[in-house]
Amino acid sequence: MNSEPDLERQIRDVLKAHARLNSDVEGLAATADLYQSGMTSHASVNVMLALEGAFDVEFPDHMLKRNVFNSIQSIRQAVAELTA
Amino acid sequence: MRVIPSSAKALKTQSAHRVTVTGEALRTGIDIVQVSRVAESIQCFGARFLNRLFTSAEIAYAQSSAAQCNDRLAARFAAKEAALKALDLCHEAVNWRELEVCRDADGSCRLQLHGRAAALVAARGASQLSLSMSHEADYATAVVVWLRKDAGSPALPPLFAITPSPP
Numbered sequence: 001m002n003s004e005p006d007l008e009r010q011i012r013d014v015l016k017a018h019a020r021l022n023s024d025v026e027g028l029a030a031t032a033d034l035y036q037s038g039m040t041s042h043a044s045v046n047v048m049l050a051l052e053g054a055f056d057v058e059f060p061d062h063m064l065k066r067n068v069f070n071s072i073q074s075i076r077q078a079v080a081e082l083t084a
Numbered sequence: 085m086r087v088i089p090s091s092a093k094a095l096k097t098q099s100a101h102r103v104t105v106t107g108e109a110l111r112t113g114i115d116i117v118q119v120s121r122v123a124e125s126i127q128c129f130g131a132r133f134l135n136r137l138f139t140s141a142e143i144a145y146a147q148s149s150a151a152q153c154n155d156r157l158a159a160r161f162a163a164k165e166a167a168l169k170a171l172d173l174c175h176e177a178v179n180w181r182e183l184e185v186c187r188d189a190d191g192s193c194r195l196q197l198h199g200r201a202a203a204l205v206a207a208r209g210a211s212q213l214s215l216s217m218s219h220e221a222d223y224a225t226a227v228v229v230w231l232r233k234d235a236g237s238p239a240l241p242p243l244f245a246i247t248p249s250p251p
Contacts, residue, residue: 046125046128046129049132049133050129053129061177061200063177065174065175065176
């Protein structure tokens with residue numbers, strides 16, 4: 001199982017590659033609003049698919065909500081739940 | 085033809101995007117998608133991207149033209165996002181495939197709701213949905229209008245009266 005720092009590292013790497021944010025991912029607080037940081041709805045789909053590939057999970061329908069992908073923290077909680 | 089509002093008093097503006105007519109609610113949603121980025125997503129994620137977002141019928145129609153495939157997919161994704169906004173479903177757990185863009189024989193497109201999306205909207209009372217899509221160069225866009233009649237409200241006269249143009 002990934003440690004929390006590892007989890008967050010991987011999530012930040014995915015965001016760097018796919019979220020198309022208007023600011024540097026490394027400088028983003030874990031609670032920063034990713035949509036306010038430039039992530040579009042299309043980019044959030046790419047992020048979701050990339051996270052599924054990175055963690056070998058599939059986000060179930062009940063997690064297909066905007067707030068699940070709202071921040072690094074919310075993504076971390078969702079991935080932790082899926083990989084538990 | 086001239087279109088005359090039947091009663092300006094019946095319109096109450098509640099916000100920049102929402103106009104409520106007594107007993108009914110009108111909401112709009114709009115989205116714009118970059119076609120080249122849809123192409124990138126397909127290149128990166130392949131069938132996972134397609135099958136997650138689109139029904140088999142939507143994919144089949146888009147792929148029936150190699151030249152227009154990405155345009156059609158981008159427009160359909162924009163339509164789904166516009167629908168989520170118009171229907172106030174952004175914070176609900178709704179699968180994109182439940183918001184299907186169906187193409188009729190005359191070429192016009194409409195939204196068909198399925199599953200949880202359909203149930204959530206049905207629970208909010210009788211309603212009508214209208215969709216319009218467009219694409220040019222590297223952009224596709226869609227707008228969805230949702231007209232909802234509150235349950236228990238009496239039937240209302242039409243919003244507009246249409247009269248012939250003067251000679």
